[in-house]
Amino acid sequence: MDRTEIAIVGAGPAGLSAALEASRAGARVTIIDEYSRPGGQYFKQPPSSFKLLDRSLMGRDYQAGQELLSRISDGNITLMSGTLVWGAFSPDTLELYQEERGECLRLSSDRTIIATGAYDRPIAFPGWTLPGVITAGAAHSLVKSQFVLPGSRVLLAGSGPFQLPVASQLLKGGAQVVAVLEAGRVGGWVTRVPAIWRHLDKVNEAKDYLGAILKARVPYEFGWTVIEARGKDHVEDAVISQLDENYHPISGTERVLQVDTICLGFGFIPSLQLPRLLGCESAYDKGLSAWVTACDENQATSVQGVYVAGETTGIGGHDVAMCEGAVAGLRAASDIGKIGSDEAEDRLSKVRGNLKNHREFSSFLNRTFSLRPGIFELAREDTILCRCEEVTLGEVEGAAMECGGSIRTIKQLTRAGMGPCQGRICGSLVAQVATRISGNSIAEIAPDTPRPPIKPIPLGALAKLAL
Numbered sequence: 001m002d003r004t005e006i007a008i009v010g011a012g013p014a015g016l017s018a019a020l021e022a023s024r025a026g027a028r029v030t031i032i033d034e035y036s037r038p039g040g041q042y043f044k045q046p047p048s049s050f051k052l053l054d055r056s057l058m059g060r061d062y063q064a065g066q067e068l069l070s071r072i073s074d075g076n077i078t079l080m081s082g083t084l085v086w087g088a089f090s091p092d093t094l095e096l097y098q099e100e101r102g103e104c105l106r107l108s109s110d111r112t113i114i115a116t117g118a119y120d121r122p123i124a125f126p127g128w129t130l131p132g133v134i135t136a137g138a139a140h141s142l143v144k145s146q147f148v149l150p151g152s153r154v155l156l157a158g159s160g161p162f163q164l165p166v167a168s169q170l171l172k173g174g175a176q177v178v179a180v181l182e183a184g185r186v187g188g189w190v191t192r193v194p195a196i197w198r199h200l201d202k203v204n205e206a207k208d209y210l211g212a213i214l215k216a217r218v219p220y221e222f223g224w225t226v227i228e229a230r231g232k233d234h235v236e237d238a239v240i241s242q243l244d245e246n247y248h249p250i251s252g253t254e255r256v257l258q259v260d261t262i263c264l265g266f267g268f269i270p271s272l273q274l275p276r277l278l279g280c281e282s283a284y285d286k287g288l289s290a291w292v293t294a295c296d297e298n299q300a301t302s303v304q305g306v307y308v309a310g311e312t313t314g315i316g317g318h319d320v321a322m323c324e325g326a327v328a329g330l331r332a333a334s335d336i337g338k339i340g341s342d343e344a345e346d347r348l349s350k351v352r353g354n355l356k357n358h359r360e361f362s363s364f365l366n367r368t369f370s371l372r373p374g375i376f377e378l379a380r381e382d383t384i385l386c387r388c389e390e391v392t393l394g395e396v397e398g399a400a401m402e403c404g405g406s407i408r409t410i411k412q413l414t415r416a417g418m419g420p421c422q423g424r425i426c427g428s429l430v431a432q433v434a435t436r437i438s439g440n441s442i443a444e445i446a447p448d449t450p451r452p453p454i455k456p457i458p459l460g461a462l463a464k465l466a467l
């Protein structure tokens, strides 16, 4: 078993920032990330085999990521890339799988910081499992780090500001963006941006993306979404509809667009698998319509010795993730005696102020683009909700009626959530059905409990660990 003082899961903005602060305080730090290169989603790096001829094409997040990553080469930080944390049975030991060596190993630590980020929120509607229907995050990652376009005639549908950078990056890559559909309405929110002068950088960023979209004459429609994808082996048509206030389609407004790709950008859901596996409490965030890992102002969870930072605690963007990472890194280092509590707080005084500002802006965005019930009711009886186990809406509804809406029993009756994704894709969809059938609010329905391995690993590697 390997040993470190502070183990950090996730080399995104939150994990990297936690590592820098903890190592600056004198702690020996190990960061583990399943991707082959550090940076997470925001600072995503192209594969090391790619030769970059023109760095200026890579955008501002790439440049900022380069600077951050160059500071990581500090002697106190060990980076284990290409390494998945597939389980954790006690707060001081992580179960790892190293892809290149095809081996499982263990890492023990005095403190653990979980910074595993988020994933795209799925929305189910007829045809959503057809090839060509992908998430906006996936499309962005493809263009941003692999320089591959997901298709040539692309429709974006979703809610929230993330659609803008995706559309602008697709245009830059040469795709024809047929339309960007925003489920929300403009309403009066434009004038309610909190203390705009404190968030000018974000407003300017959005302006740049919007400028690119408008310049390319891409229609940007508010109060519209995709309600069906049609095609034989691949998406060929997208049926779109205007939405009422509760995001139910308005009958008679349907239009058909010819596309080969539909990107769904309905926001993100915090990744809770590891914290929940360790028994950390979760809390339901109503504005976000999602469960988050609960933590105190020092990023400490309900489990002694386990901290969380970044989007596992709620969707706040990379600035919030970096501030939370700094807090978690310094408080964990202080916990093991590397730095006094007062000195840690001194170092954090500016960070805490910035964190407050960034959270103010992100909670404004989460409230503004909060999803309404109709968006969760687009699926039909034969629409698949659980892709891994091919379980339909009708089957989930039947099970929910039989058991009164218990997520655990729905899982046992239908196998929804038991496949390789362990409920990451279908969990929130099944929870919506359970609330609709049982009449309980989603906050009353405990989120599903993941089981290890939280992501697939070869059985041979597990078997070797037991020998």
Ligand SMILES: Cc1cc2nc3c(=O)[nH]c(=O)nc-3n(C[C@H](O)[C@H](O)[C@H](O)COP(=O)(O)OP(=O)(O)OC[C@H]3O[C@@H](n4cnc5c(N)ncnc54)[C@H](O)[C@@H]3O)c2cc1C
Binding pocket: 009, 010, 011, 012, 013, 014, 015, 032, 033, 034, 035, 039, 040, 041, 042, 043, 083, 084, 085, 086, 115, 116, 117, 118, 119, 120, 137, 138, 140, 141, 165, 268, 271, 274, 309, 310, 311, 312, 316, 317, 318, 319, 321, 454
């Ligand atoms: C697909 C996707 C694309 C996004 N693209 C953008 C973008 O371009 N611009 C933007 O502003 N925001 C983007 N976001 C939002 C983004 O998540 C945040 O802005 C920011 O990156 C959050 O930082 P984080 O450190 O909390 O998480 P992340 O950046 O997501 O980092 C989490 C890291 O944890 C690792 N990890 C997770 N689970 C495990 C495990 N079990 N074992 C080992 N490693 C693990 C992941 O590989 C990842 O590197 C994207 C989100 C997603 C889901």
